[in-house]
Amino acid sequence: MQIERIASSRATDSTATGIVHLGLGAFHRAHQAVYLEQYLALKGGDWGICSANIRANQTLVDQLSAAEYRYPVVEYRSREQACVREIRAIQEALFAGSDAGRETLLQRLAAPDTRIVTLTITEKGYYLEPSVARLRLDDPAIQHDLARPQSPKTAPGLLLEALRRRRLAGIAPFTVLSCDNMPHNGRRTRAAVLALASRQDPELHDWIKTHVCFPGSMVDRIVPAMTPEDFARLARELDCTEPTAVICESFSQWVVEDNFSLGRPEWECVGVQMVDDVTPFETMKLRMLNGSHSLLAYLGPLAGYRTVAQAMQDPAIRNFLHHYMLHEAVPTLQGIDPAELQAYATRLLQRFANDSLQHQLHQIAMDGSQKLPQRWLDGCQVLLDTHRPIACTALGIAAWINHVQQAQSERRELNDPLAPRLLALAESHRDQPQELLAAFLAQDDIFAPALAANSRFQEALSHAYSALQQGPLPELLKQLTAHSD
Ligand code: NAI
Numbered sequence: 305m306q307i308e309r310i311a312s313s314r315a316t317d318s319t320a321t322g323i324v325h326l327g328l329g330a331f332h333r334a335h336q337a338v339y340l341e342q343y344l345a346l347k348g349g350d351w352g353i354c355s356a357n358i359r360a361n362q363t364l365v366d367q368l369s370a371a372e373y374r375y376p377v378v379e380y381r382s383r384e385q386a387c388v389r390e391i392r393a394i395q396e397a398l399f400a401g402s403d404a405g406r407e408t409l410l411q412r413l414a415a416p417d418t419r420i421v422t423l424t425i426t427e428k429g430y431y432l433e434p435s436v437a438r439l440r441l442d443d444p445a446i447q448h449d450l451a452r453p454q455s456p457k458t459a460p461g462l463l464l465e466a467l468r469r470r471r472l473a474g475i476a477p478f479t480v481l482s483c484d485n486m487p488h489n490g491r492r493t494r495a496a497v498l499a500l501a502s503r504q505d506p507e508l509h510d511w512i513k514t515h516v517c518f519p520g521s522m523v524d525r526i527v528p529a530m531t532p533e534d535f536a537r538l539a540r541e542l543d544c545t546e547p548t549a550v551i552c553e554s555f556s557q558w559v560v561e562d563n564f565s566l567g568r569p570e571w572e573c574v575g576v577q578m579v580d581d582v583t584p585f586e587t588m589k590l591r592m593l594n595g596s597h598s599l600l601a602y603l604g605p606l607a608g609y610r611t612v613a614q615a616m617q618d619p620a621i622r623n624f625l626h627h628y629m630l631h632e633a634v635p636t637l638q639g640i641d642p643a644e645l646q647a648y649a650t651r652l653l654q655r656f657a658n659d660s661l662q663h664q665l666h667q668i669a670m671d672g673s674q675k676l677p678q679r680w681l682d683g684c685q686v687l688l689d690t691h692r693p694i695a696c697t698a699l700g701i702a703a704w705i706n707h708v709q710q711a712q713s714e715r716r717e718l719n720d721p722l723a724p725r726l727l728a729l730a731e732s733h734r735d736q737p738q739e740l741l742a743a744f745l746a747q748d749d750i751f752a753p754a755l756a757a758n759s760r761f762q763e764a765l766s767h768a769y770s771a772l773q774q775g776p777l778p779e780l781l782k783q784l785t786a787h788s789d
């Protein structure tokens with residue numbers, strides 16, 4: 305096995321904390337922190353990171369602290385080629401699940417040294433309705449923050465309280481940079497914060513609206529959740545036994561809107577693309593990569609597969625994905641050279657087939673209600689408007705509804721912030737497929753009313769759902785792929 309080891313080459317002295325990150329998960333450690341590690345080695349500067357979990361996973365915070373904030377990122381190019389990077393860009397880790405922890409985090413956010421706040425808190429962490437950027441006011445966590453704004457529990461609430469403190473102290477606001485898989489993630493983060501502010505402090509609302517920057521970003525690196533087998537493999541193959549280790553692919557991309565009021569690292573030096581408008585990049589990635597991922601997540605298990613790489617070994621699935629990319633994602637993307645998109649599709653299939661990653665389909669299947677609009681539904685409306693086929697997308701939606709229904713009938717957990725409502729729909733329409741589909745389409749915080757009311761869409765979904773019940777899946781996928789070629 306070829307192993308490259310890259311030690312942290314940063315100066316031993318710690319740098320000031322210029323960035324506070326919310327969402328100390330696998331992706332943050334393998335993406336933003338890696339870019340910053342490379343940047344600090346090149347340029348130094350006061351851009352150390354303080355990373356916080358605000359609701360779960362205190363264990364990781366404690367493990368990082370015990371390791372003096374050094375951890376390995378293991379990039380697998382293939383089963384035979386790995387690069388082990390030592391990362392030290394995270395200088396402090398906080399758990400803000402307690403009052404004391406929350407206050408410490410608020411102090412870091414309000415400190416003058418803090419000039420950027422980044423987030424990887426999952427799509428559900430913004431408490432926005434998936435189909436529109438409307439704050440979910442009925443959510444208990446949002447209710448808490450509205451009632452107790454100075455000891456908030458949500459990310460939008462923490463951002464708002466920190467900005468309130470900064471304004472009161474005459475400290476200029478930090479820039480907020482979401483690194484989550486949401487369309488217009490900067491605008492959506494801003495919408496969540498302003499929706500809270502408008503109900504608490506109109507003057508603060510206006511100040512944020514005028515003075516705070518919320519640039520958008522597109523982020524891309526496949527970083528599966530670590531499994532016990534992953535840790536065992538690292539110990540066996542690389543003599544790597546740190547519990548803080550994270551595995552990822554070698555590919556990495558970060559496209560960031562250049563709109564920072566208190567400065568930023570010169571991320572360009574380490575390959576970050578700084579742009580005026582991230583929209584074309586994020587739409588391409590969310591529909592081509594993430595849309596395909598979600599098809600795998602709901603269809604792959606029906607053919608017995610557990611991981612992305614396993615499913616990609618099935619020619620029927622591989623061809624179906626390629627067909628979806630070229631015929632139902634590419635046509636919805638404007639202003640990008642079709643030849644470039646075809647090459648992007650080919651590279652995506654290669655990345656998905658990387659069998660050195662154990663990317664669990666159940667992880668991608670999580671939070672489907674929060675992912676479908678940007679991955680399938682927005683593009684589906686474009687396909688309908690341009691009279692193009694939607695069979696693959698319809699099959700994906702049918703498979704997601706089937707996923708919910710199977711969880712309900714097998715009394716399994718459904719990992720989705722809207723699980724109670726979705727499971728209740730599945731239960732109340734258990735043996736009535738047409739009523740079930742209509743009930744799901746009526747969820748206007750997931751399905752935009754115009755899409756739900758479209759007769760061609762309804763027919764395609766109904767056909768896909770009954771075809772899925774009849775199976776077998778490989779034959780169904782072959783028919784779909786052959787039919788519209
Ligand atoms: P993870 O499970 O390792 O970490 C999730 C993080 O989100 C944890 O810190 C958790 O505490 C936090 N979180 C969850 N719900 C929250 C809530 N309601 N409020 C505040 N924080 C909350 O997952 P991972 O891999 O770090 O991914 C996180 C996000 O990063 C994804 O949802 C996606 O938006 C983005 N991303 C992930 C990629 C990957 O391949 N893992 C690639 C590209 C983007």
Ligand code: CS2
Pocket residue numbers: 485523524525526527593594597598667668669675
């Ligand atoms: C995946 C993404 O879990 C999921 O929903 O589709 O986390 C995916 O791995 C990343 O967006 C790749 O950049």
